Amino acid sequence: MTASSARPWLDVTLPIHRRAELLVAAMSIDECAAQLDQLRIDEITEDDVREGVGSAILATSATAGNDAQPASSAPQLDALQRVAVERSRLGIPLVFARDVIHGHHTIFPIPLGQAASWDAELVEASCRAAAVEASADGIRWTFAPMLDVCRDPRWGRVAESYGESAHLTGALGVAAVHGFQTADLAAPDAIAACAKHFAGYSAAEGGRDHNTAEISRPTLEDVYLPPFHAATLAGCASVMAAFNTVDGLPAGSNRALLTGVLRERWGFDGLVVTDWNAVAETRDHGTAADTADAAAQCLLAGSDVDMVSRLFRAELPGLVARGRVAERAVREAAARVLRFKLRLGLFERPFTGERPCVQRAPHRALARRCVARGAVLLANAHETLPLAAEHNRLALVGPLADAKAELFGTWVLDGIVSEVASLAQALERAGRAVTTGATSWADDAKPAQFDGASATSAADGADAIIVVVGERPDRSGEANSVVDPSLPAGQPELLEHVLELARARAQRPPRLVLVVIAGRPLVLPACADAFGAVLWSFHPGSEGGLGLADVLLGAAEPGGRLPITIPRHGGQIPIFHDHTPTGRPLGEYHRQPGAHGGRRYLDCAGAPKWRFGEGHGYTAFALREARVLSAHAEAGVRLSCTVANAGVRAGETVVQVYVADPVAELSQPVRRLVAFMRVSLDAGASRELQIGVEARALAYCHRDGARRVDAGQYVAWIGFHSSDGAPIEFEMVDARVRV
Known part of the structure; x- marks a missing residue:
């Protein structure tokens, strides 16, 4: 008897839908429910695997993007996979998932920085490189791209977004899907993409992460849904339900959204996964009475995989026995999980094994090009940049002048800090004489602090002073919202100090360059206008120092354009390019470019500091x-x-x-x-x-x-x-x- 006759779902000549049907028919209801559970890698046991748990997330906390995480290891995952394939009743392989958001070992600019490139081909190439590296470590599923249109820079996860435009977000999201998945999802170096968070998560009130999002139906349909529709049309293998409510129901238990829109209207045939512990959290929303009610609501709404709350496996068999949930609903969800695994080719190639060593030099060269392509030159008075050869003595001051790990940005689990050159080191490698000062960080919660003496010493005799300010990665990303998206404490005072130093050198004033490295749009102090050039880089990744040095010295063009509006004051938020005209606009809007209708303030101009799409070369x-x-x-x-x-x-x-x-x-x-x-x-x-x-x-x-x-x-x-x-x-x- 052949393996395919004993287990007909292994017959590769059959269509994937048929193979999944045959396998589901051979499964008990408990085995079907187990396939719907995704467990944390630090909690999954061999018993779980033998009993048929479907997937593991390679993370140990809800905010893995902010925490140190264990490295992903192909041998470790292969050992667990061997239990699934050889020691479980039906031999169904696991799928291993990890948040590969903007690179794996080679870290590319954060998604907002990639969006600043306005280059879909470059985004696709960066996601392709990430997939090649991640798949070599046994990862076959990533929770990216994030397609939340973001209009509030207080929200920390703006760093993971492609900005404020539904069109730009959709175009780059499609590119990311193609890069992760390729034309053949079963290829060994392809990984499944996951469009998240469906839907409206970025509309959180007050910019507070995980908060309520009150969205009108037209805004939901015209702003927040189109990027997801584009991703599903591009063949995105999975979608993640959001934390927030939509029309009063948590997204993971919202049948109108997951079944009505996603499956019935758009024809999506892929997998729906909840966000971390979101099934259990329907009780916190006040819409589920207990864990059984939570599991029933989410499954019947259209959620297929329960991320880490363990409720599908624990509650669904009993719910079926009591008649609360139809057995068919559980089996249909299990079939979608199995089709997902079959499309990934896991039944034919469950193990990572001895893969050839990934050649990362091309990936690092690509990352360096991404940095320059996404660097946004917002001001360049009197051609301050690029710095010519005669500007040889450079003073780099500010907390990010000699930073390395801080260049990564949020959601970096496997980056290699030892490979990173700081901006100061990169300029030295280019042959410039560099001195640094005032490189320590101040704390937002403490009075303004900066090392004026070291800044003064570094700037002495410099041909140009480059002040490098911005945010640490832990000031953006998940659960890292801010009430005031201004430059952090101590940094505005540093800018004033540098300006005073420059004014004191009336005979031969240095060129003044401001470099901002951040995870979100920041409100800059008024003194920033006195700098000859302002160059903005959303956390640029592994090659950030080298890529920014290329731009500063003219070896590369600053190719970026803003994917999101930068306000002049936090009180303007939300401010974005595609606002409606209001009943009393400042003028006939389509004949007066730049007028922000109805946005009048007594104490601030209505227009933003820098507009969506702005940037110079x-x-x-x-x-x-x-x-x-x-x-x-x-x-x-x-x-x-x-x-x-x-x-x-x-x-x-x-x-x-x-x-x-x-x-x-x-x-x-x-x-x-x-x-x-x-x-x-x-x-x-x-x-x-x-x-x-x-x-x-x-x-x-x-x-x-x-x-x-x-x-x-x-x-x-x-x-x-x-x-x-x-x-x-x-x-x-x-x-x-x-x-």
Whole structure:
């Protein structure tokens, strides 16, 4: 008797759905329920594995992104896998999951920093590199990308987001899915992606993590859901239910969301996993009476895998016996888990084994390029940057001037600090004479402190003073929200001190460069305006020092554009580019770029400090002949423009397309991003571009709850940031598209 005849689900000639059906039919209800449990790696036992537990998460706490975690080990995981395959009744392999958020051993910029690149190909390549490294350690499932559109920088998990635009988030999320999974999820170096947190988690009130999110139906449909829809269309293997309530129900027990939207409307056939302990936490929300009620509600809503609370395995068999939950519902969820494992090829290749050593040098080179591509030059008066060869004596001051581990950012479990060069070291390697000072951290809870004497000593005789400020990784990420997203204590005083030092050298003043390295948009003090250049890098990862040195010295272009608005004061939050016009706007919004309708303050300007999409390179670009070529609801919109490099060196820019629907059934944003394109041009060169906009990008939620495209008049802008460009009016015809 062959193995496939004894266990027909091992027959690879059968379709995956059929193999899963055959296996589920051979399972007891207890074995089905066990497949729905995901246990912590430090709690899972051989008995659990023999009894059929489905997966293990390689983490030991709910906030693993902030805590030191045990290293992932392929031999350790293979040993546990051998128990599952050889000593359990049916030999169903485990799947091992870990939060591979922005790299594994090679750490790339945080997702917000990757979003600043506006480069989907680069995001895909970084996720591909992460998958190659993680899979070599036995990891086949990651809980990324995070597709929460974020409009509140107080929320610590903005670091994991792709920013404030649903369109940019969706485009980069699709790229991440392709990078993690490849075209063949069963390939040994592919890992399953997980779109999270479904849905509305980033709308937490007050920017407080895990808090209530009160979201209107149009906002949910038009802002928070589209990136997830894009990811499911791209074949994302799994989705994670959010912690928050939607319409009063926790997302993990929200049938309208998980079954109505995700499965029935979108046709999603993948796996739904709850967030850490979220099944048990339905009781804390006040919507479940006890653990049995919590398990029943979440399973029947559409949750397939219970992350660490152990309630599915403990409660579902009894619930089935009592008639509270239909046996079919448990078996259907188990079938989805098994299809997930079959798609990963785990039945054919359950062990990592002796994999070839991963060649990480190309990954590190890619990470270095990502740093430069995501570095945002926000000010550059009198061409302060790049620093020419004659600017040889450099003073680096500030808490991040000589930092290494702090460059990683949040959610780094397997990064290798010994491989990191600080910014000071990177500039020294480039041949510059570097002195450092005031490199210790102040504490937000203590009075402002900085080492003025060491800053003064370092700056003495320097050709340029580079002040490197920002945040430690533990000031952003999960459960690390702040009430005031300003520069941390002591750092504004350091900026003032450096400015005084520069003013004292009237005969030969040094160039002043401010480098901000952070996990979120920060409100900078007014004195930051006195610096000749401001360069922003969202925590840049392993190659952060080298990549930023490339930009500062002109070896690489600062390629970043803001994926999120930077406010001038915390009291403006939330502030974002695609706000609605209000009844008393500051002007006719589509004819006055930059007007933030209704955002008047007595003590602060209404406009942000830096706008969504803003950023400069080391050359000047111009845009002309912008026009709409065609507009049809089935085919979308086609636009054209000519972009020219008017500077003296080669460079890159990001051409951005925004659209408004001035008269609609429901009030629509003054403008929203609908397309973008990176363009590289030699000095003096020009290029005609044609840019397509999909019809779904113009759809919105109508009063009946359906998302569709309106016929009628629209306005488009083609420019270099969210308030740039002249308005172009066009008419959409034959608008019958529903999405």
